[in-house]
Structures are given as C-alpha cells and as structure tokens.
Amino acid sequence: MKKKLHRYLFVFSFLALLSSCSKDTFDEYYGRPENLEDPIFQQLEARGNFKNLTALIDKAGYKDILSKSGYWTMMAPNDEAFTKFFQEKGFSDVSKVDAETAGKIVRYALVYNAFREDQLADYQSALGWVPDNAYRRRTAFYDGFITKTIDGKATVTVDSNRNNRAGTGINYFVTGDSNNKYITYFEKDYFAAQKLSAYDYNFFYPNKQYTGSNVLDGTIKEANIIAENGIIHEVTQVSLPLVNLDQYLEQNSQYSLFHDVMEKNLVTYVFNQDATNTYHNYTGKSDNVSVKVWDPALPFSPNNENFLKDSDNDGQNGAYTMFVPDNASFQAFINTVLLKNYPSLDKLPKYVFQDLFKAHVVANTVWPSKVATSNNALDEDVRFNMSTDIKEAKVLSNGFFYGTNKVQASDLFFSVYTSAYLDPKFTLATRLFNDGSGFKQMISNIDQKYTLFLPSDAVLRGLGFDYDINRSEWKYTNPTTGLVEANGPSRFRLLRVLYNGIIPTPNGELNNLSGSGIIRSGDNIIPGEYIKWSNNKVFAAGNEVAGNTVSILGYEDKQNGRTYYINGILNYSEEYAGLKIKRLGTATGSNSSFFYNYLLNSALFDVTTGKIQGVDVGSFYTFIIPSNAAITQAVKNGVLPGTPATGVPNYNPTLPQDKELITEFIRYHILALQTASNDGLTTGLVETLHRDKLSEKTYITVSSVPGTLSFTDNNKGTSTTPPVNRTANFIPASSNNLADRSLIHIVDNYLLYKE
Structure with a gap:
C-alpha cells in the first residue's frame, strides 16, 4: 500500500510541476523540433514540381494522412510524368481526373514503411535484413469487393488473400487482410546479386532505359527526400495499380480460352460470413459476399496478392509466374491432345486441369534470363524459347505473366503415360500410376x-x-x-x-x-x-x-x-521356381535332367510344392544349371557323387558327406537377390545361397554383355596354390527360362567353391 501511495504522490507532484511551468517552457520541451523535416504532403507542395500529385492527394482524401505522423515510402510522380499520363489517358488537366482514379494513383504510389533507395533491394525477413534480396514492396492499394456476374447472377465477390493449401489448415481467406497489391522495382544491387541484366528489364519494357533505379517503367529521378512521416522518391512515370495474374487472364481476350477452361474447372465462389460482415459494415448493404477460391491442389491462387505468406514480408522477394498459351495454340492442343479420346472437355477428370495449370506455372519468380534453369509446378523444365515462343511479357501486381504461342510440352501430355492418362478406357491403370506408386513419374x-x-x-x-x-x-x-x-x-x-x-x-x-x-x-x-x-x-x-x-x-x-x-496382362508366376526347374528337367530330351535329379533327391527340395530351401516366392534369383555333360564331368572329377570312371551320377548317395556335396553344389549354383541375363544389366560379384565353413557369404562373378552371359567361381586359393577359377557360359537356346522373378539358365560347365 505504501508503494502504491508513493507512486500516486509522485505522479501528482509531477503534474503539479507541469502546471506551474510556463506554456513556453512546455512547448520548448515537448514541441515539434525545429529541424524536423516537413511531412510528405508539405514536402511535395513546397518543391513545386508535384502540383498534380498534391492535387490528386487532396482529391483522394489523403492530404490529412500524409500531413501528419506516419511511416511511408512514396513513389512520387513529378509534374512532367503527369503531363505524359494526361496525354496517354485523354485528360486535359488534373481537374478532370476523377476521385476514384486519383485514389488509385495515390494509394499505389504509397508503400508501407519508409525505405531509403539503398534499402529497397534488401529483404525484411523474419530473422532480419537480407541484403540485395528484394524487388517488390507492399502498397496501400487493394481492390476490395467487386460485383461480378456468376452463373447469371450479380454477386459481390472478394479475392482469396491466401493460397488454398489442401490439408494444411491454412484458410484461403483471412479476415483483416486487405490483399494489398505490390509494386515492382528494378534496382542495381538486386540485379547484381541475382546475376540479372538490362535484358531482364527490357524484356518487360523494351522501349525504356534500364538505369538500375527503375520503378516499373519509370525511373527514380531523385531519391531519399526525407520527410517527417517517411521518404519520398521522385519518379518519372505515373503508375495505376497493376492487375494480378487472375485479373489479367480475365480481362485479356487473347487468353480467354485458357482462362475459361481454368475458371470453369478450378474455381469456386464460396460464401464467407466474415467477408459478408465486413462488407455490411463498410457499405451498409445487405448482399452476401463470396470468396473466389482456386482449387487446393494448385501450387498457388492467381488472385492472391500475398505470395506464400510463410512470413509476413515474403512478397518482397517472391512472386508467381505464369506462361499462358494464346487461344489458337491452346485450341489446337485441346483438339489434338486433350480430346483425342474424350468427346468434350467436361468429360475430362479434374486432375487433368490441375496438371495443365501446374504445367504452365512456377510458384516463384522466373526472370527472362533464368527460364532455362526454372522448373514448373510439375517439376519439369520450363520448355519455352524466350526468343520465339513468347508473345508478350507483363509485370503484374503478384507475378510475371508470359503470353505464349505454344503449350508447355509437358511430360504428362506427350509421354507414354498420356496414353492412359487421357483415355477413359484406362482409368484403373491411371489411378494406380497416380496413387504414389511412382509409375507416373517414371513413364x-x-x-x-x-x-x-x-x-x-x-x-x-x-x-x-x-x-x-x-x-x-x-x-x-x-x-x-x-x-x-x-x-x-x-x-x-x-x-x-x-x-x-x-x-x-x-x-x-x-x-x-x-x-x-x-x-x-x-x-x-x-x-x-x-x-x-x-x-x-x-x-x-x-x-x-x-x-x-x-x-x-x-x-x-x-x-x-x-x-x-x-488384350491381357503380363502376369507374374505365383509358384515356386522349383516347379519350373522340374518341368525343364523332366521334359523329353532335357539337358538339365541330371541336375534336376540331384535336386529332386536332395533334402533341399519339396517335389510337390517346388520349394527349394532358401528360395522364397517374390524374391529375385538366377539359377545356373549345369548341362548334363557338365554334370557328367563333375562326377568324373569327384565333385558330385557317382561313378568317376564313367561319370554316371549317383542321385541318392548314402554317405552324409556325399549328400552334403550335392547340397552345397546346388546352393552355389543359385544367385540370390539378382536376376542376370545376356543383356549387360547385371555384372560383377553376386551373392550365392552357399555359405562357407564360417557361415560367410560366397560369390560368383557375373559377366554380361548384350548377347553373352558367363559365370565364374571365386576360389581364393592358398599361399602356395594359386586359385583355379572355372567359368560356365550360358547356352542360349536353352537359357533365359522365366520363373517367379527369376531366370533359369543351362550352362556348359559347373562351378566349384573351394575354401
């Protein structure tokens, strides 16, 4: 209580002291400093070459705002700029400019926050300033509510102010965000850092000079005019607010076909209560308001002025890019590609339109000189020749627009995948290709x-x-x-x-x-x-x-x-590979019957199911089966049980060591996890099913070039005995037999593993 009373007494004493001071003393201490620059409006008025601009500021109702405290950057067109503007737009003088147009000019010239010219190229990231990484700033202008005819009915609409990101919980419309438009400038430090040149400016403004201090198609004539409430940059061009990508498509008849197709299939108008409440409060009218919403599968919404909004200012260093085919080229594409197997566009699946949009957009800035290193939203190269394929290039409020005389040669529309993708007779295959299998990306x-x-x-x-x-x-x-x-x-x-x-x-x-x-x-x-x-x-x-x-x-x-x-399917086998070996080994005149009989009588084989121990259904194997002559030689060499003098096999020996010889012989002739053929695709050391005395893996060397295939065992030898490695060559006429994820080869020799 004493502390609180003491605080009150202090405040009372301070106020009493102030009341005892003279008015002059108070004004001297708290008054406006004499050396403080005038506010923006007064600065413009005093300079004498902004008469038209100050008249429009007054007409637009911004005189009071710009005459007191604030924090603005004003891209201020001088009177010479207005003289050109009046001639171009048919105004005899400033008095003929209506209040709405005045408001557009003034608000689009006003940038939030005060920036010196040397700061314009710097990006205000969430973590601090990033030098030379920005080329745009948010202005005070926004479109707000617009009445359109939707399905034959006048409807009050407002644009999305966020991208409609499916499954992220991010709303496509945020109340309180006016969707302010951005203004673009071309500053030398940014251009140098991004390795851009005058080409990147003149591609958009071919009849203008790149100075390194350009604001749209004008130039900063005098920079850094300091004002109490911000900074003024004198510019040589009057700029009306630019339209966004969505608006440009909507207004330009050259691209009306692309616009109409996308609008019909990828746009919905969704009633929004918050927007409706704002509209009622602002206008006093009772109309419902619908938000124009682009499909959530798209990388961005062309009517969103806010870029990604991952951070508040990311629109300073990023914007969208669209490449849009003109009506003639898009119609030809519709006729020859999209409707090759469909009777009309309304029969196409929605994902076709989603992919078509993605094929023509990049969710970031594509400068003219950087097209060759850019990828579209399908992660494809942007396949336009900037010298021959681009009809026009426009800097818009939320991105770059390139009008083209061709359709993006997208993989989806010109590859073998297209055969299923754009044909209603193959929806099952297409569904599986698209469902995360990776097949779509492959083919x-x-x-x-x-x-x-x-x-x-x-x-x-x-x-x-x-x-x-x-x-x-x-x-x-x-x-x-x-x-x-x-x-x-x-x-x-x-x-x-x-x-x-x-x-x-x-x-x-x-x-x-x-x-x-x-x-x-x-x-x-x-x-x-x-x-x-x-x-x-x-x-x-x-x-x-x-x-x-x-x-x-x-x-x-x-x-x-x-x-x-x-007319069918390339079906896989669901039986054990041993059954195929059985059929090969029991066929009339079989050249693999000796090997099969050793297998049949071994402990490895189940004759009913075809199961070979260590061989599973669904895994990759290569079976190397020595021919009958090779088996005969193996018997003669004492490698397999039988009569060495004649080479006659003994398929069912009684001695345990002889049974073990057969087991290890068979295992060493089965390669695990890989399928080798005479196509050159599988070469080098390949693991076998055989294990040495220490249970370590053993290997065989596969040599394959188109037309030939051989297998060499890998005997290490000893310090005194060099290794003797045998090679078995496949016999083409009786090899490449198909089994479950396996190939079965008949070879002209046997292989032998020695410790």
Whole structure:
C-alpha cells in the first residue's frame, strides 16, 4: 500500500510541476523540433514540381494522412510524368481526373514503411535484413469487393488473400487482410546479386532505359527526400495499380480460352460470413459476399496478392509466374491432345486441369534470363524459347505473366503415360500410376524412352481387378476360385502386373515384335521381372504357367516411346521356381535332367510344392544349371557323387558327406537377390545361397554383355596354390527360362567353391 501511495504522490507532484511551468517552457520541451523535416504532403507542395500529385492527394482524401505522423515510402510522380499520363489517358488537366482514379494513383504510389533507395533491394525477413534480396514492396492499394456476374447472377465477390493449401489448415481467406497489391522495382544491387541484366528489364519494357533505379517503367529521378512521416522518391512515370495474374487472364481476350477452361474447372465462389460482415459494415448493404477460391491442389491462387505468406514480408522477394498459351495454340492442343479420346472437355477428370495449370506455372519468380534453369509446378523444365515462343511479357501486381504461342510440352501430355492418362478406357491403370506408386513419374519422364504395355479397364475387370470408389480401395477377385483379396494385397498384385509392362527401351528395342527375345521391365533403380516376346505376342512367367500369351491390339508413339494396347496382362508366376526347374528337367530330351535329379533327391527340395530351401516366392534369383555333360564331368572329377570312371551320377548317395556335396553344389549354383541375363544389366560379384565353413557369404562373378552371359567361381586359393577359377557360359537356346522373378539358365560347365 505504501508503494502504491508513493507512486500516486509522485505522479501528482509531477503534474503539479507541469502546471506551474510556463506554456513556453512546455512547448520548448515537448514541441515539434525545429529541424524536423516537413511531412510528405508539405514536402511535395513546397518543391513545386508535384502540383498534380498534391492535387490528386487532396482529391483522394489523403492530404490529412500524409500531413501528419506516419511511416511511408512514396513513389512520387513529378509534374512532367503527369503531363505524359494526361496525354496517354485523354485528360486535359488534373481537374478532370476523377476521385476514384486519383485514389488509385495515390494509394499505389504509397508503400508501407519508409525505405531509403539503398534499402529497397534488401529483404525484411523474419530473422532480419537480407541484403540485395528484394524487388517488390507492399502498397496501400487493394481492390476490395467487386460485383461480378456468376452463373447469371450479380454477386459481390472478394479475392482469396491466401493460397488454398489442401490439408494444411491454412484458410484461403483471412479476415483483416486487405490483399494489398505490390509494386515492382528494378534496382542495381538486386540485379547484381541475382546475376540479372538490362535484358531482364527490357524484356518487360523494351522501349525504356534500364538505369538500375527503375520503378516499373519509370525511373527514380531523385531519391531519399526525407520527410517527417517517411521518404519520398521522385519518379518519372505515373503508375495505376497493376492487375494480378487472375485479373489479367480475365480481362485479356487473347487468353480467354485458357482462362475459361481454368475458371470453369478450378474455381469456386464460396460464401464467407466474415467477408459478408465486413462488407455490411463498410457499405451498409445487405448482399452476401463470396470468396473466389482456386482449387487446393494448385501450387498457388492467381488472385492472391500475398505470395506464400510463410512470413509476413515474403512478397518482397517472391512472386508467381505464369506462361499462358494464346487461344489458337491452346485450341489446337485441346483438339489434338486433350480430346483425342474424350468427346468434350467436361468429360475430362479434374486432375487433368490441375496438371495443365501446374504445367504452365512456377510458384516463384522466373526472370527472362533464368527460364532455362526454372522448373514448373510439375517439376519439369520450363520448355519455352524466350526468343520465339513468347508473345508478350507483363509485370503484374503478384507475378510475371508470359503470353505464349505454344503449350508447355509437358511430360504428362506427350509421354507414354498420356496414353492412359487421357483415355477413359484406362482409368484403373491411371489411378494406380497416380496413387504414389511412382509409375507416373517414371513413364512420364520425357527424357527416358519406354515401351508401355497397357491393358484397358475392360481387360483388367475381366481378369478380376477393380477399384471401389465408395470405399477407396482396390479389389481382386480370383477368376478361378472366386476368392476376393483385400485392398493392400490386390493393389500390390496390380502394381506388379503393370510394372511388368513398363520397359526401358532407349533404342526402341521393342518397336518390332515380329521376332523373339527377352527384356527386363522396370528401371535400373528398381529392376522388374523379365518378359519375352515372339511373333507379336508377349508373355511373362505367369503367362507361361497359365499357358497363354498376350496379343497386341494396337499402338501409338509418344515423345518418349511407344504404347502397346494389349488384350491381357503380363502376369507374374505365383509358384515356386522349383516347379519350373522340374518341368525343364523332366521334359523329353532335357539337358538339365541330371541336375534336376540331384535336386529332386536332395533334402533341399519339396517335389510337390517346388520349394527349394532358401528360395522364397517374390524374391529375385538366377539359377545356373549345369548341362548334363557338365554334370557328367563333375562326377568324373569327384565333385558330385557317382561313378568317376564313367561319370554316371549317383542321385541318392548314402554317405552324409556325399549328400552334403550335392547340397552345397546346388546352393552355389543359385544367385540370390539378382536376376542376370545376356543383356549387360547385371555384372560383377553376386551373392550365392552357399555359405562357407564360417557361415560367410560366397560369390560368383557375373559377366554380361548384350548377347553373352558367363559365370565364374571365386576360389581364393592358398599361399602356395594359386586359385583355379572355372567359368560356365550360358547356352542360349536353352537359357533365359522365366520363373517367379527369376531366370533359369543351362550352362556348359559347373562351378566349384573351394575354401
């Protein structure tokens, strides 16, 4: 209580002291310093060359605001600039400029916060100033509420002031944010730091001189005029507020087709209570207000003036970029690409329009000289030649606009992926390509050549595959048993089937299927299984088991390869590879029967299921099976049980050490985790199923170039005995036999591991 009383007595005493002072003393201590510069309005008025500007400030109702305290930067057009402006706009003098236009000029010339010229290039980040990293500033101008005709009805609308980010919890409209427009300037320090040049300015303003101190198409004539409430920069051009990307598209008839397609498919007008309340309070009118909302799948909203708003000022150093095709080029694209298989645009899936938008935008600034190093929102190169493909370039309030005479040659619309993507007969394949499998990114890569074997929805459904849209899950019904697999396993089944139909063909290896051959699916990072072709029919291991092949119904060529339309699926085998070895070994005249009989009588093999110990369904293997002659030689050399004098095998020896010889021999001829063929894709040391006496892995060297394949054992020898390494070459006519993610080769020699 004493402390509080003491405080009150102090305040009372201080006030009493003030009351006893003379008015002159009070004014001297608390009055406005004599050396303080006049406010912005008075400064402009006193200089004498801003008569038109001060008249418009008065007309716009900003005289009082700019005559007292504040913190502004004013890009102030001088009277000479207004003389040009009046001539261009048809005004005889300043008195003919209406109050609305006056307000636009004044508010767009007013930048929040005071910046010296040498600060304009610096970015006000959340962590502090970043030198030479800004080229824009937020102005006092905003559009506010606009009445439009929506679906034949006059509707009060307001633009989104945030990007509509799906799943982030960020609202597309924030109450209290007026969506202020930005003004762009071209300052020498920023240009130097970003390695830009006069080219980057003159691309937008070809008839203007780049000075290193340009504000839009004007120049700062005199900088850093200090005022009590900010800083004035005298400029040589009058600037009306620039439209944003959305507004420019809406107003420019050259791009009306692109605008109309995007507006119809990617824009909604959503009633907003907060915006409605603000409108009622501001105007006294009772209309409801709708926010113009762009689709949440897009990287940005073209009507949002605030850039990303990850931090308050990120619009100072970032803006959006759009490349928009003119009506003629976009119409040609619609006719030849989008509607090749669809009857009309309204039948296209929404994701097509989302991707089409993404193909033509960059969620950041693309300066003319930096196009070659820029990526669009699909993470593709921006594929426009700035010398031949750009009709016009515009600096707008929230980004750069490039009008083009062509459509972005997007991977999605010109690759083998397009065959499914833009055809309603292939929605199941497209859905799986797009659902995070990575297949879309693979086969739409325009820089890699592929052959795609593509089954239609009718084919897949006929074989038991389907997708339940209501439950958002895949389904597989076994055509033979009628058993239904759950979502995960059924999706995995189709993934594996479709992956069998994706083949890297850098040299068009499958453009002619009239002969025969074998080729690996997938890519080098995630190798797939091998498929074969013969006389225009294709098949995988599962087709061989089922006794069927797949026929070609037709094809089309794309920029990165060929799509074959097929009447079946390249199915995988679900049986153990041992059953394929059994069929090979028991066939009439088999050249692998000796090896099979050793396997049959070993403890490794289950003759009913085909299971070989250590060999699992779904893993990659290479089986190296010595021919009958090679097995005979192995018996003669005492490597396998039998009669050495004649080479006759003993498939079922009684001695434990002989049984062990057979087991280790078989294991050493099975390569684990890799599938090797005569295509040069698998070379070097490859692990076998054999383990040494210390249970360490053993290896075989695979040598493969197109047309040849050999295997060499890796005997280390001793300090006194050099290693003797044997090589077995595959026998082409009886090798490359398909099994579950495996190949089975018949070779002309046996391999031998020695400790």
